[in-house]
Amino acid sequence: DQQVKQNSPSLSVQEGRISILNCDYTNSMFDYFLWYKKYPAEGPTFLISISSIKDKNEDGRFTVFLNKSAKHLSLHIVPSQPGDSAVYFCAASGYTNAGKSTFGDGTTLTVKP
Amino acid sequence: NAGVTQTPKFRVLKTGQSMTLLCAQDMNHEYMYWYRQDPGMGLRLIHYSVGEGTTAKGEVPDGYNVSRLKKQNFLLGLESAAPSQTSVYFCASSPTSGTPPGELFFGEGSRLTVL
Numbered sequence: 001d002q003q004v005k006q007n008s009p010s011l012s013v014q015e016g017r018i019s020i021l022n023c024d025y026t027n028s029m030f031d032y033f034l035w036y037k038k039y040p041a042e043g044p045t046f047l048i049s050i051s052s053i054k055d056k057n058e059d060g061r062f063t064v065f066l067n068k069s070a071k072h073l074s075l076h077i078v079p080s081q082p083g084d085s086a087v088y089f090c091a092a093s094g095y096t097n098a099g100k101s102t103f104g105d106g107t108t109l110t111v112k113p
Numbered sequence: 114n115a116g117v118t119q120t121p122k123f124r125v126l127k128t129g130q131s132m133t134l135l136c137a138q139d140m141n142h143e144y145m146y147w148y149r150q151d152p153g154m155g156l157r158l159i160h161y162s163v164g165e166g167t168t169a170k171g172e173v174p175d176g177y178n179v180s181r182l183k184k185q186n187f188l189l190g191l192e193s194a195a196p197s198q199t200s201v202y203f204c205a206s207s208p209t210s211g212t213p214p215g216e217l218f219f220g221e222g223s224r225l226t227v228l
Binding site for chain 2: 004
Protein backbone atom coordinates (compact mmCIF):
# COMPACT_ATOMS: atom_id res chain seq x y z
CA ASP A 1 0.00 0.00 0.00
CA GLN A 2 1.89 3.01 -1.30
CA GLN A 3 1.06 6.01 0.82
CA VAL A 4 2.69 8.60 -1.43
CA LYS A 5 2.17 8.31 -5.16
CA GLN A 6 3.65 10.18 -8.08
CA ASN A 7 1.64 8.80 -10.96
CA SER A 8 3.70 10.32 -13.76
CA PRO A 9 7.09 8.62 -14.07
CA SER A 10 8.25 11.24 -16.54
CA LEU A 11 7.43 14.71 -17.84
CA SER A 12 8.89 16.62 -20.76
CA VAL A 13 8.43 20.39 -21.21
CA GLN A 14 9.89 23.12 -23.35
CA GLU A 15 12.26 25.66 -21.87
CA GLY A 16 10.40 28.69 -20.60
CA ARG A 17 7.12 26.87 -20.12
CA ILE A 18 5.54 25.72 -16.87
CA SER A 19 6.32 22.31 -15.37
CA ILE A 20 3.68 20.80 -13.08
CA LEU A 21 4.59 17.74 -11.03
CA ASN A 22 1.86 16.00 -9.09
CA CYS A 23 1.76 13.94 -5.91
CA ASP A 24 -1.07 12.17 -4.09
CA TYR A 25 -1.09 10.75 -0.59
CA THR A 26 -3.43 8.50 1.34
CA ASN A 27 -2.41 8.90 4.98
CA SER A 28 -4.40 11.70 6.60
CA MET A 29 -1.83 11.80 9.42
CA PHE A 30 0.71 13.38 7.10
CA ASP A 31 0.96 17.06 7.81
CA TYR A 32 4.26 18.11 6.32
CA PHE A 33 5.26 17.75 2.68
CA LEU A 34 8.59 18.22 0.97
CA TRP A 35 9.98 18.13 -2.54
CA TYR A 36 13.49 16.94 -3.30
CA LYS A 37 15.43 17.19 -6.52
CA LYS A 38 17.97 14.57 -7.58
CA TYR A 39 20.58 14.65 -10.32
CA PRO A 40 22.22 11.40 -11.54
CA ALA A 41 24.97 10.07 -9.26
CA GLU A 42 24.14 12.64 -6.57
CA GLY A 43 22.08 12.58 -3.42
CA PRO A 44 18.67 14.26 -3.31
CA THR A 45 18.63 17.92 -2.33
CA PHE A 46 15.80 19.72 -0.58
CA LEU A 47 13.79 22.02 -2.83
CA ILE A 48 10.70 23.33 -1.06
CA SER A 49 8.23 22.29 1.62
CA ILE A 50 4.75 23.06 2.88
CA SER A 51 2.91 22.37 6.08
CA SER A 52 -0.69 21.29 6.22
CA ILE A 53 -1.82 24.61 7.63
CA LYS A 54 -0.96 26.30 4.35
CA ASP A 55 -2.22 25.79 0.83
CA LYS A 56 0.64 27.46 -1.01
CA ASN A 57 4.33 28.10 -0.55
CA GLU A 58 6.51 29.95 -3.02
CA ASP A 59 10.27 30.17 -3.42
CA GLY A 60 11.47 31.92 -6.55
CA ARG A 61 10.49 29.90 -9.60
CA PHE A 62 9.11 27.08 -7.44
CA THR A 63 5.62 26.97 -5.94
CA VAL A 64 4.02 24.09 -4.08
CA PHE A 65 0.24 23.87 -3.76
CA LEU A 66 -1.54 21.67 -1.24
CA ASN A 67 -5.15 20.50 -1.45
CA LYS A 68 -5.80 18.70 1.82
CA SER A 69 -9.35 17.65 1.01
CA ALA A 70 -8.13 15.92 -2.14
CA LYS A 71 -4.89 14.72 -0.50
CA HIS A 72 -3.03 16.17 -3.43
CA LEU A 73 -0.05 18.44 -3.87
CA SER A 74 1.70 19.83 -6.89
CA LEU A 75 5.00 21.51 -7.65
CA HIS A 76 5.00 24.28 -10.26
CA ILE A 77 8.21 25.43 -11.90
CA VAL A 78 7.92 28.67 -13.86
CA PRO A 79 9.74 29.28 -16.11
CA SER A 80 11.34 25.87 -16.63
CA GLN A 81 15.05 25.79 -17.42
CA PRO A 82 17.24 22.99 -18.85
CA GLY A 83 19.09 22.86 -15.51
CA ASP A 84 15.80 21.81 -13.88
CA SER A 85 16.05 18.44 -15.65
CA ALA A 86 16.25 15.94 -12.78
CA VAL A 87 14.21 13.44 -10.79
CA TYR A 88 11.77 15.09 -8.39
CA PHE A 89 10.63 13.23 -5.28
CA CYS A 90 7.61 14.10 -3.24
CA ALA A 91 7.85 13.20 0.46
CA ALA A 92 5.38 13.32 3.34
CA SER A 93 5.72 13.01 7.09
CA GLY A 94 4.25 13.85 10.44
CA TYR A 95 5.13 17.32 11.68
CA THR A 96 7.27 16.26 14.60
CA ASN A 97 9.88 14.31 12.66
CA ALA A 98 10.11 15.35 9.06
CA GLY A 99 13.14 13.14 8.56
CA LYS A 100 10.99 10.03 8.82
CA SER A 101 9.53 10.78 5.46
CA THR A 102 7.64 8.52 3.10
CA PHE A 103 8.78 9.11 -0.46
CA GLY A 104 7.02 8.76 -3.79
CA ASP A 105 8.71 6.95 -6.66
CA GLY A 106 9.79 10.16 -8.35
CA THR A 107 9.07 11.97 -11.61
CA THR A 108 11.83 12.49 -14.15
CA LEU A 109 11.55 16.00 -15.57
CA THR A 110 13.21 16.81 -18.89
CA VAL A 111 13.32 20.44 -19.96
CA LYS A 112 14.14 20.78 -23.65
CA PRO A 113 16.04 23.86 -24.89
CA ASN B 114 32.06 22.27 3.07
CA ALA B 115 31.74 18.46 3.30
CA GLY B 116 28.17 18.08 4.65
CA VAL B 117 27.32 14.37 4.61
CA THR B 118 30.04 11.97 3.42
CA GLN B 119 29.50 8.30 2.64
CA THR B 120 32.16 5.63 2.21
CA PRO B 121 32.61 3.57 0.16
CA LYS B 122 30.91 4.98 -2.96
CA PHE B 123 30.84 1.59 -4.71
CA ARG B 124 31.13 -1.98 -3.49
CA VAL B 125 30.57 -5.44 -4.96
CA LEU B 126 29.91 -8.28 -2.54
CA LYS B 127 29.28 -11.96 -2.84
CA THR B 128 26.22 -13.48 -1.21
CA GLY B 129 26.90 -14.11 2.47
CA GLN B 130 29.69 -11.57 2.85
CA SER B 131 29.48 -8.78 5.38
CA MET B 132 30.28 -5.11 5.09
CA THR B 133 29.79 -1.74 6.75
CA LEU B 134 28.82 1.56 5.18
CA LEU B 135 30.07 4.64 6.98
CA CYS B 136 28.28 7.97 7.09
CA ALA B 137 29.84 11.08 8.55
CA GLN B 138 28.30 14.55 8.92
CA ASP B 139 29.98 17.76 9.99
CA MET B 140 26.85 19.88 10.56
CA ASN B 141 26.33 18.87 14.20
CA HIS B 142 22.93 17.39 13.35
CA GLU B 143 21.17 15.28 15.96
CA TYR B 144 19.20 13.09 13.57
CA MET B 145 20.68 10.67 11.06
CA TYR B 146 19.06 8.22 8.66
CA TRP B 147 19.82 5.41 6.24
CA TYR B 148 17.61 5.09 3.15
CA ARG B 149 17.79 2.72 0.22
CA GLN B 150 16.68 3.43 -3.32
CA ASP B 151 15.87 0.71 -5.83
CA PRO B 152 15.44 1.34 -9.57
CA GLY B 153 12.24 3.22 -10.38
CA MET B 154 11.33 3.54 -6.74
CA GLY B 155 11.48 6.15 -4.07
CA LEU B 156 13.64 6.13 -1.00
CA ARG B 157 12.72 3.77 1.81
CA LEU B 158 13.88 4.28 5.38
CA ILE B 159 16.00 1.45 6.79
CA HIS B 160 17.05 2.73 10.24
CA TYR B 161 17.43 6.09 11.88
CA SER B 162 18.92 7.68 14.97
CA VAL B 163 17.68 10.61 17.05
CA GLY B 164 20.97 11.09 18.85
CA GLU B 165 24.28 9.58 19.89
CA GLY B 166 23.80 6.07 21.24
CA THR B 167 20.25 5.68 19.90
CA THR B 168 18.90 3.77 16.92
CA ALA B 169 15.43 2.82 15.69
CA LYS B 170 13.90 0.75 12.91
CA GLY B 171 12.45 2.29 9.81
CA GLU B 172 10.27 0.82 7.09
CA VAL B 173 12.67 -1.88 5.79
CA PRO B 174 15.10 -2.80 8.63
CA ASP B 175 15.47 -6.57 8.06
CA GLY B 176 18.98 -7.72 7.21
CA TYR B 177 20.63 -4.51 8.44
CA ASN B 178 22.11 -3.29 11.69
CA VAL B 179 23.21 0.21 12.66
CA SER B 180 25.25 1.95 15.29
CA ARG B 181 25.66 5.58 16.36
CA LEU B 182 28.60 5.61 18.76
CA LYS B 183 29.54 9.19 17.90
CA LYS B 184 27.19 12.02 17.05
CA GLN B 185 28.82 12.66 13.71
CA ASN B 186 28.89 9.03 12.51
CA PHE B 187 26.17 6.55 11.57
CA LEU B 188 27.18 3.07 10.45
CA LEU B 189 25.06 0.66 8.42
CA GLY B 190 26.05 -3.01 8.54
CA LEU B 191 25.09 -5.99 6.44
CA GLU B 192 25.97 -9.19 8.31
CA SER B 193 25.17 -11.63 5.49
CA ALA B 194 24.56 -9.87 2.20
CA ALA B 195 21.80 -11.08 -0.12
CA PRO B 196 21.12 -10.17 -3.78
CA SER B 197 17.92 -8.41 -2.63
CA GLN B 198 20.15 -5.88 -0.88
CA THR B 199 21.58 -4.69 -4.19
CA SER B 200 20.64 -1.02 -4.09
CA VAL B 201 21.85 2.53 -3.74
CA TYR B 202 22.12 3.54 -0.11
CA PHE B 203 21.74 7.13 1.01
CA CYS B 204 22.66 8.52 4.37
CA ALA B 205 21.00 11.72 5.52
CA SER B 206 21.01 14.00 8.52
CA SER B 207 18.73 16.70 9.85
CA PRO B 208 18.68 19.23 12.65
CA THR B 209 16.64 18.40 15.72
CA SER B 210 13.10 17.77 14.67
CA GLY B 211 10.49 19.95 16.23
CA THR B 212 9.27 23.29 15.14
CA PRO B 213 9.85 23.85 12.29
CA PRO B 214 10.61 20.38 10.88
CA GLY B 215 14.10 19.94 9.45
CA GLU B 216 14.84 19.12 5.87
CA LEU B 217 17.08 16.17 5.07
CA PHE B 218 20.68 16.65 3.97
CA PHE B 219 21.78 13.68 1.89
CA GLY B 220 25.12 12.15 1.06
CA GLU B 221 26.02 11.25 -2.52
CA GLY B 222 25.03 7.61 -2.13
CA SER B 223 26.77 4.24 -1.99
CA ARG B 224 26.06 1.78 -4.77
CA LEU B 225 26.12 -1.80 -3.49
CA THR B 226 25.91 -4.87 -5.73
CA VAL B 227 25.48 -8.32 -4.22
CA LEU B 228 26.26 -11.20 -6.59
